[in-house]
Amino acid sequence: MVPSTALFTDRYELTMLQAALRSGAAHRRSVFEVFTRRLPEGRRYGVVCGTGRVLDAVENFRFDNSILSFLERERVVDAPTLEWLAGYRFRGDILGYPEGEVYFPGSPIMRIEGTFAEAVLLETVVLSILNHDSAIAAAASRMAVAASGRPLMEMGARRTHELAAVAASRAAYVGGFASSSNLAAGFRYGLPTIGTSAHAFTLLHDDERDAFTAQVESLGRGTTLLVDTFDVASAVRAAVEIAGAELGAVRIDSGDLLLLAHRVRQQLDDLGAKNTRIVVTSDLDEYAIASLAAAPVDAYGVGTSLVTGSGQPTCSMVYKLVARATSDEPGAPLVPVAKKSMGGKTSIGGRKWAARRLDADGVAEAEVIGTGPVPGPLADRQLLVPLVLGGETVHREPLDAARARHIEIRAGLPLSATQLSRGEPVLHTEYITH
Amino acid sequence: MVPSTALFTDRYELTMLQAALRSGAAHRRSVFEVFTRRLPEGRRYGVVCGTGRVLDAVENFRFDNSILSFLERERVVDAPTLEWLAGYRFRGDILGYPEGEVYFPGSPIMRIEGTFAEAVLLETVVLSILNHDSAIAAAASRMAVAASGRPLMEMGARRTHELAAVAASRAAYVGGFASSSNLAAGFRYGLPTIGTSAHAFTLLHDDERDAFTAQVESLGRGTTLLVDTFDVASAVRAAVEIAGAELGAVRIDSGDLLLLAHRVRQQLDDLGAKNTRIVVTSDLDEYAIASLAAAPVDAYGVGTSLVTGSGQPTCSMVYKLVARATSDEPGAPLVPVAKKSMGGKTSIGGRKWAARRLDADGVAEAEVIGTGPVPGPLADRQLLVPLVLGGETVHREPLDAARARHIEIRAGLPLSATQLSRGEPVLHTEYITH
Numbered sequence: 001m002v003p004s005t006a007l008f009t010d011r012y013e014l015t016m017l018q019a020a021l022r023s024g025a026a027h028r029r030s031v032f033e034v035f036t037r038r039l040p041e042g043r044r045y046g047v048v049c050g051t052g053r054v055l056d057a058v059e060n061f062r063f064d065n066s067i068l069s070f071l072e073r074e075r076v077v078d079a080p081t082l083e084w085l086a087g088y089r090f091r092g093d094i095l096g097y098p099e100g101e102v103y104f105p106g107s108p109i110m111r112i113e114g115t116f117a118e119a120v121l122l123e124t125v126v127l128s129i130l131n132h133d134s135a136i137a138a139a140a141s142r143m144a145v146a147a148s149g150r151p152l153m154e155m156g157a158r159r160t161h162e163l164a165a166v167a168a169s170r171a172a173y174v175g176g177f178a179s180s181s182n183l184a185a186g187f188r189y190g191l192p193t194i195g196t197s198a199h200a201f202t203l204l205h206d207d208e209r210d211a212f213t214a215q216v217e218s219l220g221r222g223t224t225l226l227v228d229t230f231d232v233a234s235a236v237r238a239a240v241e242i243a244g245a246e247l248g249a250v251r252i253d254s255g256d257l258l259l260l261a262h263r264v265r266q267q268l269d270d271l272g273a274k275n276t277r278i279v280v281t282s283d284l285d286e287y288a289i290a291s292l293a294a295a296p297v298d299a300y301g302v303g304t305s306l307v308t309g310s311g312q313p314t315c316s317m318v319y320k321l322v323a324r325a326t327s328d329e330p331g332a333p334l335v336p337v338a339k340k341s342m343g344g345k346t347s348i349g350g351r352k353w354a355a356r357r358l359d360a361d362g363v364a365e366a367e368v369i370g371t372g373p374v375p376g377p378l379a380d381r382q383l384l385v386p387l388v389l390g391g392e393t394v395h396r397e398p399l400d401a402a403r404a405r406h407i408e409i410r411a412g413l414p415l416s417a418t419q420l421s422r423g424e425p426v427l428h429t430e431y432i433t434h
Numbered sequence: 435m436v437p438s439t440a441l442f443t444d445r446y447e448l449t450m451l452q453a454a455l456r457s458g459a460a461h462r463r464s465v466f467e468v469f470t471r472r473l474p475e476g477r478r479y480g481v482v483c484g485t486g487r488v489l490d491a492v493e494n495f496r497f498d499n500s501i502l503s504f505l506e507r508e509r510v511v512d513a514p515t516l517e518w519l520a521g522y523r524f525r526g527d528i529l530g531y532p533e534g535e536v537y538f539p540g541s542p543i544m545r546i547e548g549t550f551a552e553a554v555l556l557e558t559v560v561l562s563i564l565n566h567d568s569a570i571a572a573a574a575s576r577m578a579v580a581a582s583g584r585p586l587m588e589m590g591a592r593r594t595h596e597l598a599a600v601a602a603s604r605a606a607y608v609g610g611f612a613s614s615s616n617l618a619a620g621f622r623y624g625l626p627t628i629g630t631s632a633h634a635f636t637l638l639h640d641d642e643r644d645a646f647t648a649q650v651e652s653l654g655r656g657t658t659l660l661v662d663t664f665d666v667a668s669a670v671r672a673a674v675e676i677a678g679a680e681l682g683a684v685r686i687d688s689g690d691l692l693l694l695a696h697r698v699r700q701q702l703d704d705l706g707a708k709n710t711r712i713v714v715t716s717d718l719d720e721y722a723i724a725s726l727a728a729a730p731v732d733a734y735g736v737g738t739s740l741v742t743g744s745g746q747p748t749c750s751m752v753y754k755l756v757a758r759a760t761s762d763e764p765g766a767p768l769v770p771v772a773k774k775s776m777g778g779k780t781s782i783g784g785r786k787w788a789a790r791r792l793d794a795d796g797v798a799e800a801e802v803i804g805t806g807p808v809p810g811p812l813a814d815r816q817l818l819v820p821l822v823l824g825g826e827t828v829h830r831e832p833l834d835a836a837r838a839r840h841i842e843i844r845a846g847l848p849l850s851a852t853q854l855s856r857g858e859p860v861l862h863t864e865y866i867t868h
Contacts, residue, residue, distance in 0.1 A: 007618035008596040010589065011629030014617070017651055019631065023648030025638050032634070055598070063801075070621050076651075116638050125631075126597055127592035155444065158561035159748045161598035162491070163440040165562055183448070184441035187504050195445030197453065198557075200466070200755035203771040204459050204550050214457030218512075219449060230774050284652050304748060313747040314593045314738060321634035337637040339688075 004064055005057040008125040012075060017117055019331045026117040027328035031351045034130060034319050035098075036103070040138070040312035042422025045413060047141050047406060048109050050133030051099035055393050057125045058090050078397040090118050091391035095384040097354075098395070100137075100174050100406035102413065104367040106429040108352045109317070111384060114291035116324065124321040131317050132164065132336040133171040135309035139286070140175025141410065142310065143302060145418045146289040151178035151299045154185075154193050155281065156307030168307045172221060174402045181301075196235045199253075204230040212242045221291075224279055227264070230254060236264055240271040247297065249277040257282060257283050258295050265296035285310050286420055336371070348433065355381040356427070367427045372434030438498055439491040442559040445510060451551055452515040460551040461762035468530075468544040468564060468753050470537070474572070474746035476856025481607045481840060482543050484567030485533035489827050491559045492524050518766040524552050527827035529818040531788075532829070534571075534608050535842035536847065537802040540863040542786045543751070545818060550758065557753040565751050566598060567605040569743035573720070574609025575844065576744065577736060579852045580723040585612035585733045587628050588619075589715065590741030602741045608836045615735075623833060633687075636663040646676045655670045656682035658713055661698070662689060670698055674705040677734060677855050683732065691716060692729050699730035699861075718743050720854055757785045770805070782867065789815040790861070798847050801861045806868030 021025035039046050048349055063071075063085040071077055071085070092114020104111050110126065112119045118193035143152055154172040157165035162184075169177075169185030179192040186193040197215055205211035212235075221243045227235035227250045239247055250268070252260050257280045268276050280292065281301035303309075319365055320339075325332040336349030355378035359365040368378060387395045410417065417426040437509055454460035495504075497519040505511055505519070526548020529723040537543050544560065546553045547811035551814045577586055588606040591599040598620075603611075603619030613626040620627040631649055646659055646669075655677045661684045673681055682700070686694050702710050707813035714726065715735030723734055739745075754773075759766040770783030784805035789812035796865040802812055821829045844851065 005596070007621050008591065008599070009617050010591055010615040011617055011620075011627045012615065012631055013629075015629055015633045016635045019649045020635065020638060022652040023639065023644070025644075025648065028638060030634075030638065067621070071617075074620060074627065076617070076627070116634075120634060123634075124592050125596055128594065128596040131593050131594040132598070155584035157442065157444055158558050158753075159565050160562065161566040161595060161601055162439070162559055162562040164566070164595035164598040165442070167595055181444040181446065183443050183445055183505075183510070186445075186508060187441050189500070193445045193508065193510070195447075195449055195509070197450045198447055198570075199773045200464075200550075200554060200557075201450045201454065203755045204454060204462060204464065204758055205457065210457070210459075214459065215453045218453035218456040229775075304750075308747045313742045316738075319592075321637045324638055326640075339633045339637070339662075 003159055004062050004067060005060045005125050006063050006067055008057070008128060009121065010124045011122055013121050014071070014077050014081070016120055017220070018077045020116055021081055021084060024328060026284055027115050028322055029325040029332070029334065030114065030116040030119050031323040031334065032112045032119050032123070032319050033108045033322050033352060034317050035106055035108050036128060036315055036317045038105050038316065039425050040315070043138065043312065044417050044419065044423055044426040045410070046103040046315065047134055047137040047175055048097045048101045048103055049137035049174050050167070051096055051387065052397070052399070052402070053129045053133065053167065054110070054126055055387060057129060058094070058122060058388065059393065061088070061090060061122065061125070062086055084117070088118070088121070089391060090114065090122065090388070092118055092388070093386070093390065094388035096387050097383050098402070098405060100402035100409065101383065102409055104425045104427050104429050106431070107367055108354050108369065108384065111351070117337050127317055127319050131315045133167055134315050134317070135312055136168045136171035136307065137175040137404055139306055139310035139312070140172040140421060141406065142286040143289055144176025144419060146286040147300055148293065150297065152176065153178065153299060153305055154180040154182065154302040155301045156303040157182045159304045160307040170399065172306055173399055174406055176403065176407065196224045197226055197228045199226065202226065208235055209238050209242065212239055216243045221246040224249040224251050226251045226253060228252050228297040232260060232264065233267060236267050237271070238267065240273045240276070245273045245275070247273055247276045249279050251279040251281060253281045255282070255346070258292060261292065261295040261297050272415065290420055311393060320347050322347070322349050349432065350433065354383040356383060357381065362412070364427055367429045368432060369429060370432035375432070437494070438496050438501060439494045439499050439559050440501055442491070442562060443555065445559045447555050447557055448505070448515070449460055450554055452511045454550055455515055455518060461549050463759040463768065464548065464550040464553050464691050464755055465747060465757040465764070465768065466546045466553050466557070466753050467542045467756045467786060468560060468747055468751050469542050469765035470751045472539050472750065473859050474749065477572065477746065478851050478853065478857055478860040479844070480537040480749065481568055481571040481609055482531045482533055482535045482537055483571035483608050484563040484601070485530055485821065486831070486833070486836070487563045487567065487601065488544070488560055489611065489821060489830070491563060492528070492556060492822065493827065495522070495524060495556065495559065497522055513818065518551070522552070522555070523825060524548065524556065524822070526552055526822070527820070530821050531817050532819050532839060533831070534815065534836035534843065536843055538861050538863050539861045540803055540865070541801055542788050542803065542818065545785065561751055561753050565749045568749050568751070569746055570605035570741065571609040572746070573740055573744035574606040574611055575840065576720040576854060577723055577740065578610025580677070580720040580854060581734055584729065584731065586610065587612065587733060587735040587738055588614040588616065589735045590737040591616045593738045594741040599741060604809050604833065606740055607833055608840055610837065610841065629659045630661055633660065633663045636660065642669055643676065646673055650677045655680040658683040658685050658686045660687060662686050666694060667701060669786055670701050671705070672709070672864065674702065674707045679707045679709070681707055681710045683713050685713040685715060687715045689716070692726060695726065695729040695731050724854055754781050756781070756783050784860040784867065790817060791815065796846070798861055801863045802866060803863060804866035809866070860865045
């Protein structure tokens with residue numbers, strides 16, 4: 001049994017529903033859009049991630065008896081609303097940027113259409129997923145650029161909530177990571193998992209040689225031995241003596257990684273272990289990874305900075321009503337709506353399309369967002385694809401498809417997209433409104 | 435059925451287990467401690483949070499058939515290890531700082547004792563919970579200090595992973611928040627939930643007055659009306675006309691909150707709505723809250739900055755083997771162990787006690803951590819309490835107990851603890867080792 005997602009919801013969604021059911025406005029056809037007014041400071045592109053998880057969450061958004069009893073007991077909503085919720089399932093349409101796409105300020109990365117009642121309820125859980133997963137994928141993408149082809153291993157489970165960690169592994173994979181230490185991510189999403197041993201394993205044994213011997217006997221010569229518990233040079237010598245030149249890898253988890261990588265490579269080569277790889281794993285972020293580009297490092301393990309979005313643990317995506325019908329009659333026309341108050345939180349009303357315009361060389365040059373008809377030259381460059389139609393999910397794909405899409409699309413951005421330094425969004429947003 | 439927590443685990447815990455089962459060292463009695471080498475930069479105290487969730491996670495850490503099949507299929511571990519895992523439950527002891535306590539660099543906030551095999555497996559999930567929940571509780575505590583008695587409402591679900599959000603609501607409550615918008619937090623932990631309406635509700639209706647009328651008719655005059663969709667002054671006037679002086683509250687979610695709060699208070703008073711409260715909710719953090727201390731604000735709603743730990747979304751807690759038996763014979767003596775490599779990640783070996791020394795006025799003055807006997811004057815100031823003994827949980831408490839403890843203990847710290855400005859930990863750590 002998959003647990004319901006219906007309570008991953010702010011209480012005001014349900015109180016709004018109650019009041020709108022009573023006023024009758026609940027049944028007006030409504031269009032909500034998910035977008036962000038800005039990228040995290042200094043970032044040049046965002047990465048859409050979590051789309052597949054949103055589809056799961058929408059399918060499992062049901063009010064079962066235990067939930068209805070809770071809402072009744074706590075007097076969250078009245079009896080007519082409880083009755084309406086008991087029959088709830090989303091029957092509307094969802095369009096969105098496909099997972100792995102990039103986005104910019106204003107990009108309508110998801111559009112949810114249905115009655116107000118059915119669409120408003122999804123706000124909180126849709127934003128939770130997209131805000132979290134996109135933040136992690138954006139950090140992962142930057143790290144993948146910095147690693148330029150060397151494999152990245154996600155090891156951050158211990159630094160974030162135990163289930164956020166599973167989603168973070170998934171997002172890291174979409175952003176370009178190769179594997180994860182997180183067994184739940186392997187179980188849930190089929191991600192490749194990795195891991196061999198920690199300092200505790202060495203300290204458990206009477207000495208380091210005993211530990212290495214035990215590990216090699218059990219896990220084979222292809223294993224990765226952790227060489228920085230005591231003295232790195234002694235450990236590398238012992239590791240090759242015990243495992244031979246077939247030793248898979250050594251891992252360095254502390255100290256000056258640049259210096260140590262060079263020394264350890266030299267030592268391994270001198271010992272004849274030319275194919276033994278070097279894995280580094282100490283508090284890396286995209287900048288530390290980039291600084292090791294010239295070092296003889298074969299793989300990076302990244303923890304804290306990945307699961308915390310490398311300084312940007314969330315995105316600022318919002319879920320806004322942009323259009324609604326003038327009445328609940330079938331066929332009533334949609335009118336654009338938008339908050340108009342002072343204070344900077346204004347938005348542009350109307351149901352939007354989005355397309356990415358390319359320059360003469362085929363490089364992306366603008367994110368074009370509009371209401372009304374799509375200009376001919378942009379018709380086949382549109383970004384929103386159907387995800388759910390009439391309540392049925394119509395767009396499922398393996399995670400590898402999202403990962404491959406991200407790599408391909410990032411390669412089509414202007415070169416400055418992959419600079420690590422802070423800057424402006426690499427595409428500007430143009431609006432064509434009617 | 436409660437889902438198993440056994441896969442919230444880094445793969446290397448299981449490969450270490452396999453190798454140690456084979457070498458025989460797996461059965462050596464071992465002591466692991468959770469501590470942090472430093473507080474987040476500029477923070478003056480940490481807040482222990484998640485203890486209750488750790489106890490749940492340990493109880494539900496079981497390898498059921500679906501998990502064992504996965505581990506077998508993916509060849510994570512060998513057959514003898516799978517057999518051992520099938521019978522796993524933790525039968526050791528856990529001591530810890532009680533939830534809501536404060537901590538400092540080096541504080542052994544949790545101590546896990548058992549065989550290496552049974553204790554090493556818990557590393558990842560214990561750290562996930564404590565690192566996440568303590569980060570949120572620390573931010574909440576600072577915000578509660580800044581709010582100095584005015585109620586704080588947690589509204590951050592949409593800015594973090596959907597289940598991290600539930601734990602964040604719980605941690606916010608321990609840190610001093612009064613309520614949460616998160617229905618799942620109400621369901622799971624019995625937290626008070628709050629919420630009325632968003633801008634979408636106003637925009638759904640033909641005009642603001644219709645929306646206010648619908649809301650008041652459905653939710654009563656005691657409801658909170660959102661007044662910043664269009665013009666705040668017009669909205670406040672309409673709100674009082676429609677709900678009367680019994681209007682519960684108005685909410686302002688954008689703009690210059692300091693200015694608006696004063697204006698709206700004056701307007702409400704002039705309209706005779708002297709008991710109508712003002713709630714503010716726009717991107718608040720502890721500094722913004724403090725800046726509103728002199729404004730006529732009755733309650734604060736906090737989202738993003740709370741669930742992201744106000745700039746510090748994780749703690750740097752580690753789970754280290756500090757002592758282990760010299761053999762797997764019953765009664766074999768424990769020896770202290772510690773990583774000794776260069777690079778700053780050293781730690782102090784040995785099973786530790788911790789106590790907080792008070793000065794002559796009864797104010798905390800040092801975190802004293804030691805191995806060996808506890809000095810007499812500190813004997814009744816010890817911080818570690820039994821949580822699990824012989825595998826049985828012995829310390830369950832309602833969340834209100836942790837919340838009350840935190841408030842009481844924070845009040846016993848030196849005054850500079852509650853300064854918002856960056857500084858050093860307010861207590862220094864002293865070691866008494868033998």
